[in-house]
Each structure stands twice: as C-alpha cells, then as structure tokens.
Amino acid sequence: MMRRRTWLAAAAGLTVTFTAGCALPVIPKRPKPQAEDALSWIRHADGRYTLYVPRAELGQNILTALKQVACDELGIDWAQLDARLPATTDVAPVRGTVGSESIKDFALPLAQACATLREALAAGQRQGVIAAKPLPPEALRSLRGMGPYVGRPVPLEQAPAIVRGQPLYASDVRRPGMVYGRVLRDPASPELPSRLQAMDEAAARAVPGFVALVRDPLLRQGESEGIGIVVSTPGALDRVEAALAVRWQVDGSFAQADIDALLDIDARLAREGSLGRQLEDGRIAPGTAWDVDLRFDIPLAAHAPLETRAAVAEFAPDGLLRLWVGTQDLFYVRDVVAKRLDLDPARVQVQAQRVGGAFGGKTICTVEMEAAVLARAVRAPVKLQWTRAQEFLFAFHRPPSSHRLRVALKDGRLHTWWHAQASSHILFTNAVLPPWLQRLANLVGDDGVARGAVPPYRAPVRRVELDVIRLPVLTGPWRGLGAGPNGFAIECTMDECARRAGADPLRFRLDHVQDPRLARVLQRVAEACAWDAPRPAAPPDLRRGRGLACGIYKGNSYVAVVADVEVQRDGSVRLTQLWCAHDAGRLVNPDQVRAQCEGNLVWGIGMVFSDRLPVADGRVAAASFADAPIPRMSEVPPMQVLLVDSGDAPGGAGETAIVAAGAAVANALREATGVRLQRLPLQPAALAAKDE
C-alpha cells in the first residue's frame, strides 16, 4: 500500500507520516494558489470569457470582486465575462474559503493568469494551454486600479437572481426523481457513544411517503450512530421519524458545570502554574502587584447561518457521483466522500452552490456524506438538509473560553501584561480529529485559539499563554477564530488600564500602539465620532456611555470601533450608534468591504447580547432560535463605516471588525454603569441601577 504523508502545519516544520489503513481523517491543507493554478480559473472561447471563481460564495460577494479583477486585467466589458461557481472537475484543487484570504491571496494569481491570457490572445493564440507568467503587482493594471472596475461600484453578481428568487443554493437544487433524506441520531453530543436500542420499523413503513430505512456504518458521526430515512416528500420526514420512534442508548453525560470546570482558568493556573503554550514568554516578577485583574468567560456559540447545511447527491448510471453543496471547502468534501465511499476522487464531481451563510461553520464534510450514503442506498437523487435543531446538536461551534488578564502599570503606562487562556480546539476541531490525533496536534499548537491573543501594545513584560482542552461538545472555527474572544478580553482590559491610569482611552491606546496603521484607524474613528467634543448630559433616568476598542486581524487588517449606549434604570440597553474605521489595504470592492464591516459590527452586538448555546444532559440544549437568539433589527443601531485605503497590499476584510466591536460595546456599558462585563452574554439585570 502507498504511504500517505500529510503536513499538519508546514510552518512549524512538523511532518507526520501515517501508513495506509489507520483511521486518518482527511486534513484539508493546500498551498497558496499560484498563477499556474489560476489558468484553470479563466477560459476564453469565441470572444466570451468564463471565470470559475475558485472561492466559495458565502455572501462576501467574492464572485463580484474577482470578476472586477479579471475584467480589468483582461481589458473587457463586464458583460463579456460569466463568473461561475465551479465543480471540482472545472478547476485545479484549491484550498478552502477561510481566514479572509480571497482577495489577499487570490487576486494576484488571478490577475497574473488574466494578463497571460490577454497577451496570448493579443499574439493571436486561440487554442491550447499557456504558461502563466508570475508578473509583479506593479505590472498588473487591475491591481494598480487602472481599469474601470476595481475600486469602483459595480452591480453584485447573483443579486438579481436573489431578488427574483431564482435557484442558487444547494437547498434549491432539484433533480428528476429526487427523494428526501434525514439521518436520525440521539440528541447527545457526538462525543458520547450512542447507538440504536429499538425502533418501530413496521410503523415507519406504513407512513405514506416512506421510501427506505438505511443502516450503514458510514452514517456514524463521531461516536454517534446514525439511522437514515428516505421519503418522497419533505413533510414525510417528520412523520416517519415520529413513527419510527427510535430509542437510543447513550454512554455517559455531562453538564454545563463540567465544561466550566474543565476550562476554569483560575483553577488551572493554581494547579499548573504555567500553561502548555507560551505565545509571549515574558517572566512575571514574583510579588507583582496587579493594577488590573480581570476574568472573562465566553460561552459556546452557534454560527447560526440562515441556511441550515444542505446537499443533493446523485449517482449517474456510469457510477459518477454528483454532489451539489453549500460548503466552504469543495475539494475537502470531494476527498472525504471519495475516501470513505472508496471512489476515485475524479469520479466524484462536487458542484459549488452559493452558500446561505457559513462563518467558518461549513468547513467540514457532514450533510454531503449523509446525502451520498442515502443516494447510494436508494439509487435515486437525495436532498438532505439539516433541521435547525440538528445544526445546534451536531455542528461544531465557537469554543467556550476562560481568560485571566493581569496588568501592572508603571508611571501610568503598561509594564507587565499577562493573559492566560483555556479554550477547546478550533483548527484541530474535535468534529474531525479523534483524541489521539488531537493530542499529536497539540504539539504543534492550535493557531486558531492563539489568533489575536498577542496584544498590539508595547509593554516591557508580556506573557501570553494558553491551554487547549478537548471538551465533550464539538468546537471549531467560528468567524475570526480566537481573535473575537481574544480581542474582547484584551480591549476590555485595555479600557480598565486606561481608567486605572487616569488616562483617556484613546490616548492611552495611541501611547502604546506599535503599528502606525492601527494608530491611523484610531484617529479616524475618533474624528468621525467627535471623540473630544463634549457630549450632552443624559436625562436623570438614563445612563449614557461611549466605548472604544481596536485591533489587528492576522497582521494585515486594522480596525477601530466606537459605540454609544443608553442604559435604562432596569438595566435594559439601547445601542444608539456605532462608528468603525477599517484599513484592509488596497480595496477591490469598497462597498462590499463596508458590508463586511457592517456584518462584523452586528456580530459584535451578538457577542455581547445574545451568543450562547446552553448545554445540559450531555448535549447542546437548544432546538430553535428561541433557545439561541441572534441579533434582531431593533438591536442594530445606525452604523457609520469609514474605509481607510492605505495603499498597502490587500489584507482581509471578512473578520476584522469583530475583534473590536464587542469590546467597544462593553466599554460603553462600563462607562455608562460602572459595571465591567466579564461573563458573556450580558444579563440585563447586571446593569440595573443599584438603588432599584
């Protein structure tokens, strides 16, 4: 048998070698795209161009932005180019759509490929394969902003289809003879072993619309056995499930308190002294007197995209498996399904559809595998879409984390900064990796948990350390990975440091900022909100506050946010205004960068006021949006977004503002009420006036 080698983390230089036959999950890791890869993205025939966009369309409107680059570089009109979402058979393998990389890493190779194609066509070449030239950005007219599209307003691709209700999403796909599937499991976490104990198969078969009952070991998810049902109309799914009345046997249980105890950062520090991984290894002088000492606890939270994950699977008569999917990682889905069904990956054609929201949560293979197994069993196309309850029960979520931040000041400035954190995994998610492999991965360190943990501020002594612990709930990537929770903890702490130093929060930050681009967005947001202007006094029954926060995402994108709040005597809060200044380098589509900022601001609101998945009885105890609410229209204040185009290389825009949005709100609440929010989300009673 062939030996299989997988890079777990190339940057850390660790190579892990496995022999075929062990239960190795497929690890998604593909290198940065090069101009040569990009040639498979762009085609020309008879005066028309087709761009197979090598990114998932998740609502960042990347189809539009990469079309802007391609049209400018090719020197063609908007109408001459069709931007399409590819199937795995259309393009060279490409890595998943994660980490706000689609402009940063894909605009350049796309522009290079388009420049090569343009020159070949100009030289009269009409057929064959051409070698892409890796021209520098300065030699590419699109990236220099010399064309009519990059940096300018353009119509959004697929928006006319959205407002007309035309089929775009995996859940919209319909195939002749299609039937509907669902995989039933015990509601326990897939970390707990569960198996079928009894079911009433005869009753299920008697339900009109029943097609098949499918038992296949491939329907297992984690430790959870799955039983497939297939029906002829969607409404029969619930009726067959009810008639089948499956009883499950589950081993073990856990409660919220168990998770809290596993993560409790103070207990861990008391027990272990220092944590498993130091990102900054400053030594804490014995007997340091802390000026600020804060604990932050951030709970499990759902991605909650409005589209629950869905897939359609169909085997052609010649054995080709076709899948229509709403995933962030097309080729990962192909590789997992091919491996587990023992198919040649070339015989698995996975077609990307527009994704109805993902936010990091649609990066692994779930419904695609379930649909493929059911389609194989019933020899008919199967559509399978998780219920909202299944999303909460069986998807992975933002990990809960527990943070302790201690700061000593000297002469009114930061001297010693210590941030200790315990979290469950993000990149090395337990939704994919078994415990033994996760322990191996811990040697490398989970850079998802670490993301954004090192503060952007100068201090003579900085110690940043973390432990990553496997929890009995599934956790993984969530918008911004660790940067959201870390940014929240850092920026709330920085606010308290400024208070303790008797300094203005803006000037205190500017005094410690290392990066001039961060200083610039701070200054821009301060101008926008008239930071220094006197604010009107609040009426006697109302408390008002203004909060500031800022941050850097992945070293390439900068943000500062100001929030204004009003708090009633009973503790109820109204956000009245948000300002955001954002620098993501050169912008291809400024309006959609603005839209990403708006979205991140709303996620910051959610982080403070609502994001939380309750846990009880060995499972996520949420079945609907009533149990796990997300922000509503009335919670969203007017928002002003200022884009700072620094002319620097393009960075990421999809996850930047989330590092500051939540803390800006929390700092405003602190100013209004004196209460420092340390356990998310906010319980309004915590802010009730003391004399109530």
Add this chain to the structure above:
Amino acid sequence: MQLNINGQRHDIPADWQQDTLLAVLREHLGLVGAKLGCGVGLCGACTVLVDGEPQRSCLLPLPVVAGRAVTTLEGLSPPGAATLHPVQQAWLDEAVPQCGYCQSGQILTAVALLRRVPKPDAAQVDAAFDGQLCRCGTQQRIRRAVQRAAGGGA
C-alpha cells in the same frame, strides 16, 4: 386541492397535500424563493404573502391557504420582465444581500409593510422586520432599501 400562487392555479396531487406550503412551493412547484431557515416560524426566511399579509409558509398547512392568494418572491415581477418591483430594485440599488438566503422573506416583508404604511418611520420599519432574522448583518441596508422604495431616497 387547488392553490392560487402568484395568480396561477395549481392542482396539488394527493401525495403532496400533507406537506407545508413551503415544501410544496419549493419542492413540488419549484418556486424556491422562499427558504427553510428554522421550520418553526422563528426566522422569517420562508415568509410569503397570503392575501397580502406576511405569513410563515413553513407553518402553513395547505388547507389553510387553499383558495387564498399566495404571493411569493417570484410573483413580484413577471419572469423576464425588464423592470423589477420597486422593492426588488431598491434591494439592488442599496446592494443589500450578503449571503442572500433571508432576503426573500425580507423583501416580501417590505412589500407588505409599504402597502400598509406607504411612508413608514424608523420605528415602524424596525417593528415590521424584528422577526426577520439576518445573520450576515444587512439590517442597516434593509432599512435604507425600504426607505428608498418608499420614495424617500437613500
């Protein structure tokens, strides 16, 4: 059983009559504008108009809507028509959609609001949309698009 969808009559075969309006629209008739977001009427992605009123189609059994006028997103402007409904056009002009999945429900909510209140104030807009969830964070653009469609400009 007959349904009246976007001004057209459709005979619904017996094997679909136990399904919700949403399932019949999407899977039997191929009108996929309305979306399944939660299945229990809490997100609004499946919103359609029944006799002009916004309703959650994931909760509607067919007998409840038989004989009543159902309007889906597809019914706002005829297929192939050069001009869109003013609310659809406002959604494009304000570049509202991110992922777009909730927008059918948002647009139909706007259509119903503007029929009832041609010039809604900010509080009326927020009240009309508070049950229409959007996770991408397009709320501010939805407000602008509603005001644009109401003739108030951007």
